[in-house]
Amino acid sequence: MPASRVLLGVIGRPHGVRGLAHVLSYTDPPTALTGYGVLEAEDGRAFTLRWCGEGVAAITEIRAGAAVPVADRTAAERLVNLRLFIPRARLAAPAAEEYYLADLIGLAAVDPAGAALGEVVAVHDYGAGASLEIARPHAAPVLVPFTRAAVPEVDPAGGRVVVAVPDEIVVADEDPAAVRCASAHGPDRDATRSQAP
Structure with a gap:
């Protein structure tokens, strides 16, 4: 997939018998997905969506300029x-301290002293907060929570992220903002970090 395209949603299982489907939107709010107009599939097909309920959409394929409803x-x-x-x-520039997760892939990962750790090869977000997968030469990949404590500096223009790999991760309660990363690299810090869709 070219880096010039950004994943905004995934069509899920059908909903009923009239062509509706569940759609997982990665935009914030999820309903903003339809505001982007024509969406492209990896194979080049084009689609538009119209929300018909929470997470359920009517889908139309655009074929040779003609709208063909599912x-x-x-x-x-x-x-x-x-x-x-x-x-x-087509995406607006993110606000200060916000990042499109797709823009983090390919950045060099360095430790707080500037020594190379590896490269960000993926960003995972399964609902409990994003984590960066860092491929390291001569070592297994490492997953690091995308929090201010574990990733104190993000510099997309400079092509790098500073990563303080935590020795342990402590979750005090169910609140994702309560996650703290303990590290020999420095004191615990606020663990929250914003991210754009």
């Missing part, structure tokens, strides 16, 4: 797990 369950089943993208240029 009309039944069978057609919706063929779209399950279809990933929807937009060109990166």
Whole structure:
């Protein structure tokens, strides 16, 4: 997938028999997905969405300039797990201290002293907060929580992130903001970090 495109959503299982489908949106709020207009699949097909309920959308494929609605369950089943993208240029610049997760992939990871640790090869977010996967030469990859404590500096323009790999991660309660990273590299710090869709 070219870095010039950003994943904004995934079509899920059908909803009913009239062509509706569940759609997982990565935008904030999720309903903002339809505001991006035409969404592209990896194979080049183009789609538009119209929300019909919470997380459920009517899907229309754009073929040779003509709108072709997904009309039944069978057609919706063929779209399950279809990933929807937009060109990166259509996204607004993120606010200060916010980052598009896709922009973090490929950045060099260095420790607080500036020594190379590896490269950010993936960003995982399963709902409990994002984590960076860092590929290290001559060592197994490491997952680091994308928090201010573990990643105190993010410099996309400079092509790097500063990573203080924690010795342990302590979760005091169910609040994701309560996560603290203890490290020999320095005192615990606020663990929250913003991220754009």
